[in-house]
Amino acid sequence: MVVVGASIAGLLAARALSDHVESVVVLERERLPESVEPRGRVPQGRHIHLLLSAGLDRLRDWFPGIEDECLGRGAVHIDGTGGFVFQGGAYRARGDWGRPAISQSRPLLESVVRGRVATLPNVTIEDGVTVEGVALSGRRVTGVLVDGQERPADLVVDCSGRSSRIAHDLASRGLLDPPVTRVDIDIAYTSFTLRRSAGDLDGQFVFCSDNPGTFRFGAAVPIEGERWQVTVGGVHGDVPPLSYDGIAEFAATLPTPAVGQLIDRCERVSEVTTYRFPSSQRRRYEKVRDLLPGLVVLGDASSSFDPIYGQGMSSSALQAETLGQLVARTGVWDADLPRRFHRRAARIIEAPWRIAVGGDFGHPATRGPKPLGTDQLNGYIRRVVLAAHASLPVAVAFNDVLQLARPPASLFHPFVVARVLRAAGRSPVVTGAPVLHPRVGPVVTD
Numbered sequence: 001m002v003v004v005g006a007s008i009a010g011l012l013a014a015r016a017l018s019d020h021v022e023s024v025v026v027l028e029r030e031r032l033p034e035s036v037e038p039r040g041r042v043p044q045g046r047h048i049h050l051l052l053s054a055g056l057d058r059l060r061d062w063f064p065g066i067e068d069e070c071l072g073r074g075a076v077h078i079d080g081t082g083g084f085v086f087q088g089g090a091y092r093a094r095g096d097w098g099r100p101a102i103s104q105s106r107p108l109l110e111s112v113v114r115g116r117v118a119t120l121p122n123v124t125i126e127d128g129v130t131v132e133g134v135a136l137s138g139r140r141v142t143g144v145l146v147d148g149q150e151r152p153a154d155l156v157v158d159c160s161g162r163s164s165r166i167a168h169d170l171a172s173r174g175l176l177d178p179p180v181t182r183v184d185i186d187i188a189y190t191s192f193t194l195r196r197s198a199g200d201l202d203g204q205f206v207f208c209s210d211n212p213g214t215f216r217f218g219a220a221v222p223i224e225g226e227r228w229q230v231t232v233g234g235v236h237g238d239v240p241p242l243s244y245d246g247i248a249e250f251a252a253t254l255p256t257p258a259v260g261q262l263i264d265r266c267e268r269v270s271e272v273t274t275y276r277f278p279s280s281q282r283r284r285y286e287k288v289r290d291l292l293p294g295l296v297v298l299g300d301a302s303s304s305f306d307p308i309y310g311q312g313m314s315s316s317a318l319q320a321e322t323l324g325q326l327v328a329r330t331g332v333w334d335a336d337l338p339r340r341f342h343r344r345a346a347r348i349i350e351a352p353w354r355i356a357v358g359g360d361f362g363h364p365a366t367r368g369p370k371p372l373g374t375d376q377l378n379g380y381i382r383r384v385v386l387a388a389h390a391s392l393p394v395a396v397a398f399n400d401v402l403q404l405a406r407p408p409a410s411l412f413h414p415f416v417v418a419r420v421l422r423a424a425g426r427s428p429v430v431t432g433a434p435v436l437h438p439r440v441g442p443v444v445t446d
């Protein structure tokens with residue numbers, strides 16, 4: 001079995017499959033670093049990367065003790081009290097959200113996961129190996145092509161990311177050309193790290209979004225090395241400036257002062273980097289009648305979401321888990337495996353897709369196919385956001401959906417709906433009560 005790409009999706013696919021197949025070879029075109037650093041082919045590693053509960057739960061199962069390992073390497077424990085999340089004009093109610101998390105840079109998480117996968121006895125990671133395409137016998141994929149030579153495989157798992165060469169090659173040859181759905185958002189990230197002091201923001205994180213409104217956002221999450229990973233951004237051409245003074249001015253326009261205050265107060269310890277992400281994109285393999293036996297596609301190569309919702313790694317984990325379960329049942333030779341997998345994967349992808357593009361359609365400039373019912377759902381979500389300012393149970397229910405831990409439909413449970421209807425009118429946005437912003441610096445005592 002060959003997995004193409006040793007980023008998060010490839011590593012998790014290898015882990016999930018290693019329980020059910022004799023051997024897995026992961027081929028990665030880049031030379032993988034020994035140290036914890038962003039790498040060239042994964043430029044998003046310089047930007048904020050949240051691991052949602054759904055992803056963390058899978059990692060806990062696959063790699064026992066992984067949280068302690070991350071914490072031992074400097075990751076930060078985030079208690080379950082919800083941080084400071086500002087949306088729709090006020091902060092979400094704080095209290096016991098019940099989902100403690102860990103926070104670290106993307107390179108640290110990838111390094112820990114890669115280290116764990118590399119120790120699996122039946123998995124080999126080969127770096128510096130570029131896959132040029134797949135080898136075919138009739139319509140069956142029999143392996144991958146490297147330096148013009150076939151490397152045989154009973155199953156090829158394409159985890160080579162959004163611009164997958166395999167996908168482009170097969171589409172241009174008319175062999176596998178799934179319909180592609182894109183929803184344009186043109187989101188721009190500008191990111192850097194700051195020195196973090198004990199007591200800053202009470203050890204919490206801050207995320208704020210001017211949504212509804214300009215859709216400008218800013219976030220600061222604690223990461224290893226006593227640093228804040230800070231990102232500010234905008235959508236549809238609203239690109240933050242690159243100069244540090246310009247960034248501070250941009251941050252001052254955010255609806256919470258916390259991010260700007262951290263920028264003013266803390267020493268910057270990295271370069272400023274930017275990333276522009278044009279559109280959420282889905283290659284809809286589940287709609288193709290004649291998939292190629294021997295090939296499945298997973299992670300960003302099949303679905304990549306507006307990153308502000310933090311879903312890519314967790315969605316990859318859920319897809320990898322499903323692939324492992326299917327292979328356990330059918331084996332890798334089953335010619336029907338791709339169809340079964342992509343049907344199930346499509347159901348997994350549907351929730352993060354609806355959350356991401358549904359949210360993005362709240363901005364009038366967003367373009368693309370709008371899922372049925374989006375406007376009605378967004379109308380209800382606006383009330384959920386207001387109610388979440390005043391009601392902890394609503395904040396928890398909303399967070400569970402955003403963390404991909406519960407389906408969006410759970411927000412329509414009568415328990416939640418009743419509280420949404422009752423609490424929305426108690427939001428400070430409605431009552432006019434003052435919004436209390438978090439204290440950015442530590443308490444100074446004599």
Ligand SMILES: Cc1cc2nc3c(=O)[nH]c(=O)nc-3n(C[C@H](O)[C@H](O)[C@H](O)COP(=O)(O)OP(=O)(O)OC[C@H]3O[C@@H](n4cnc5c(N)ncnc54)[C@H](O)[C@@H]3O)c2cc1C
Binds near residue numbers: 030
């Ligand atoms: C700015 C930004 C912020 C994000 N923030 C978050 C977040 O907060 N939370 C979250 O969960 N997700 C986030 N994501 C998404 C997340 O990074 C991806 O979903 C995740 O990395 C899974 O992607 P992947 O493994 O499928 O592909 P990629 O990460 O793109 O990796 C593809 C891998 O395949 C290798 N490869 C490519 N072609 C070949 C080839 N021909 N041969 C061999 N190897 C090849 C590449 O070198 C690379 O290692 C963010 C994305 C962006 C852009």
